[in-house]
Amino acid sequence: MAESDEQLAERLATAAGAILLNLRTRGDLVGKDLGKAGDAEANAMLCRELRAARPGDALLSEEEKDNPARCDRNRVWIVDPLDGTREYGEGRDDWAVHVALAVGGAATVGAVALPGLGVTLTSGAPAPLRPANAPLRMLVSRTRPAAEAVFVAERLGAELVAMGSAGAKAMAVVRGEADIYLHTGGQYEWDNCAPVAVAQAAGLHVSRADGSPLCYNRPNPYLPDLLICRTELAADVLRLAAEYSPA
Incomplete structure (x- = not known):
């Protein structure tokens, strides 16, 4: 069975998170150098895999030179290989990997990996919302x-x-x-x-x-x-x- 857009987004966001965790665990890079290397390695994998899996779609990444021709496509993958570079470089957990598909200008498919917490949340499998906090x-x-x-x-x-x-x-x-x-x-x-x-x-x-x-x-x-x-x-x-x- 072909991999759905939701499954692809979840798989790649999770895989990018694993790359980033492994890079940080090595310990030979810290701070801004670690963040720069993490951005580059995660981006390379995401762009390579998305182009292979969805060759007819456009791609917009924070870490890639923008191609204006993407605006002529109905489907564009929008990715941030490392959202929260500072937090990642500081050894914190509040950073993420974003893999999304916009269709007709609308955010249609999304996966957000929180590697420091060991979870990936997706548009394809939403969990029930919890009650509101008190106080908000x-x-x-x-x-x-x-x-x-x-x-x-x-x-x-x-x-x-x-x-x-x-x-x-x-x-x-x-x-x-x-x-x-x-x-x-x-x-x-x-x-x-x-x-x-x-x-x-x-x-x-x-x-x-x-x-x-x-x-x-x-x-x-x-x-x-x-x-x-x-x-x-x-x-x-x-x-x-x-x-x-x-x-």
Whole structure:
């Protein structure tokens, strides 16, 4: 039986995670050098395997030179071989591997490997959502929490939870460890396509920070803001985000 897109995404995200763990375990590289090597090795495998398995599809990777011809294709694989390079280089667990397929501009298939935790979450096998946390928990960047997110959290009475990569934060909502991930600090399509596919398959709300749809395979892959949250919280989060204005 032919491997489905969901199975392919899960297999490759997991395999890339294994490459990254093995590289870190060797111990001969640390910090930025480790992150650079990990990006290169995981990317080489992902791109090689995707081109072999789906030769008719386009490919957009953070670590590959962009080919504008991808915009003429209906199906494009969007990958981030190492999301959270800093966390990976520091020996932390809050980093991820993203493998996604966008069809017609929509995040359709996704796999997010969390190798440090030994799990890969996919759009093909969503787990039931857990009950909301009390108090609510809202994810922010470890190094540069967005002012809008802090504003929204204060008004919702939500606890701020600092975490590394975008994939790790998004999957924390999927896994029920948090309830809201609002990001306004700038991202690219590879930062959120796979997490969005997994989150929406799990029944979560996904959108831009203003509530508009997330669209992929654009000529400019910059996609600066993102909201992933429980559906019952979306209206309040979007309203409060719109109310925020810098001092």
